[in-house]
Amino acid sequence: MTIRPLDPVQALERMMLIRAYEETLIDLHGRGRAAGTCTSVGQEAPAVGVVSALTADDLILTNHRSAGHLLARGADPGRMLAEVMGKQDGYCGGKSGSLHISAKELGIVLTSTIVGGELALATGVGLSRTMLNQPGLNKPGIVACFFGDGAATEGRFQESLNLAAVWKLPILYVCENNQWQAFVHRKETMLADGIAGQAAALGVESAVVDGNDPLAVFDAASAAIDGIRRTGKPFLLEAMTYRLRGHFEPDDQGYVDKAELAHWRDRDPILCLRARLEREGRLTADAVAAIEARVRATMEAATAFADASPYPGLDALTTDVYA
Amino acid sequence: MTTMTVNDAISAALAEEMRNDPTVMIFGEGVATKRHDLLAEFGPARVRNTPLAEGIIAGTAAGAAATGLRPVVDLLFAPFLCYAMDEIVNSAGKLRYISGGQFKFPMVVLAMTGAGWGVGAQHNHNVESWFVHSPGLKIVMPSTPADFKGLMKSAIRDDNPVLVFADIALGYSTGEVPEDAEAIPLGKAAVRREGRDVTLVSYAKTVGTCMAAADTLATAGIDAEVIDLRSLKPLDEDAILRSVAKTGRLVVVHEASRLCGVGAEIAALVAEKAFANLRAPVLRLTGPDAPPPASFPLEQAFVPQADAVVAAVRSLVAEPATA
Structure with missing residues (x-):
């Protein structure tokens, strides 16, 4: 299949919206108006790069750092903010909060905040894609499963890849290696710098990509997805990136090495792409100002929407327990 | 009336429900090996052996159930459910509620338990009350072949996760089962x-x-x-x-x-x-x-x-x- 190119300016705007959404959330939390949350600041590139390479029929599983995946898929930041604030108009009616937002209408399913939970569910979603792919039915899409280097230390990582390989399940495993596993640096928990090396032993193809470059991620994801659609086999893509903020908000990051943090701040994916596009003459100062204005307006409207949304009625306490 | 064992009644219920609904399938450790009649009738896509990994079996069932299938999984012995606790309790039992009702989990978990074979505490442990205490789940523990058949049929048709515990001592006990046994509703003594x-x-x-x-x-x-x-x-x-x-x-x-x-x-x-x-x-x-x-x-x-x-x-x- 032909891979449509990713418009780098659109990618930049989407990453800036993700950043602005999370900064709005941090601000709301600081003012006591939203619960603490796990942000993906610094990890916007894998979200935008991978999600842009998917089609509308594909399904996505994500985790507690889901804002980038949701917004890259076109989620309404107002409904996301409402969810985090526990409001009725949130994607889950306020019952999820920030940690496990699913949006079935966007193909974002079964978001789990149990680290590794998404890996155990992804094989089932892949299985249903395979089983429902029958003559006369629409060909279902593939599955993209986002997880971190911390989840890869769970046994479910090997269990999931192994079963996907044995059963030939159409799953793109996307490890956002952000170097941090809650409050522990990955250097303390594993000897290798990454996890992609484990895939070969399980019979799964893999690639490692610069996770701070959305265009490189898009190209790598597009090639992987093309292979999955042709062969039905799973693929592991490891995006090397960095969690620029703490495990959750608030977190003073007192445990983070200052030099390492400074090194990765210099590699901020938004600043890097913006500088590159300006250098190449593809982005003017006026265009940047216009993007910033649009993002600001979007977040102001989203905040107003979430503020205006009511809390759920107390009868919601015991609804949706059983189907 | 036909005289049959509890084990055969379970297989009979599975066969009837698999005939009635193409989305019903069964997988687990040795399922395709032991239930060869089902394998012969429905083929290797719908009757599957799995790795000895209860967590990924249960997680795969939950993911498949939420996206269009009606899986039945055999986890063999009830104490092994400890390995699958996260997928059964945190995923299948909670993700409907967490997502504000976006997903349902029509899945059945089969496991044996109870005194009778002298298998000791890691194969025999009546853990049913753990799951009674977990929201979103239903628990069935029949005593006759006719009830096993009728309740298995209801469990498979139910849109919620249902755990069916089979008492080890009853597996080879026999009883009369009506040829055209109707499903027996869950929740009726x-x-x-x-x-x-x-x-x-x-x-x-x-x-x-x-x-x-x-x-x-x-x-x-x-x-x-x-x-x-x-x-x-x-x-x-x-x-x-x-x-x-x-x-x-x-x-x-x-x-x-x-x-x-x-x-x-x-x-x-x-x-x-x-x-x-x-x-x-x-x-x-x-x-x-x-x-x-x-x-x-x-x-x-x-x-x-x-x-x-x-x-x-x-x-x-x-x-x-x-x-």
């Missing part, structure tokens, strides 16, 4: 024997124990009513309360340990809603707070026996009526 003097409430193999005790009690002129719960959740509260209103005496009998077991819930239910009907204290006959042993005499001593039920009832009937 069966009155196995009507009586006026005392209510014996039980489930799984100890229903037979209570029936034997009732025979002995009848020779002494004591008329016992025996209620087979069949479903532990939903619990047929009406059946219990109706019987206690009639008899005024209640003995709950189960193999699982006493502390926070199903018997405790039933005793509390009767204390709250039928206190005025009680003519004697509620008694529980249960397994002890100990891991089930392998040695045959110890294993039998773990399980309430008929003579203990008879003695318990005699102690109640001997007490002066308070009315």
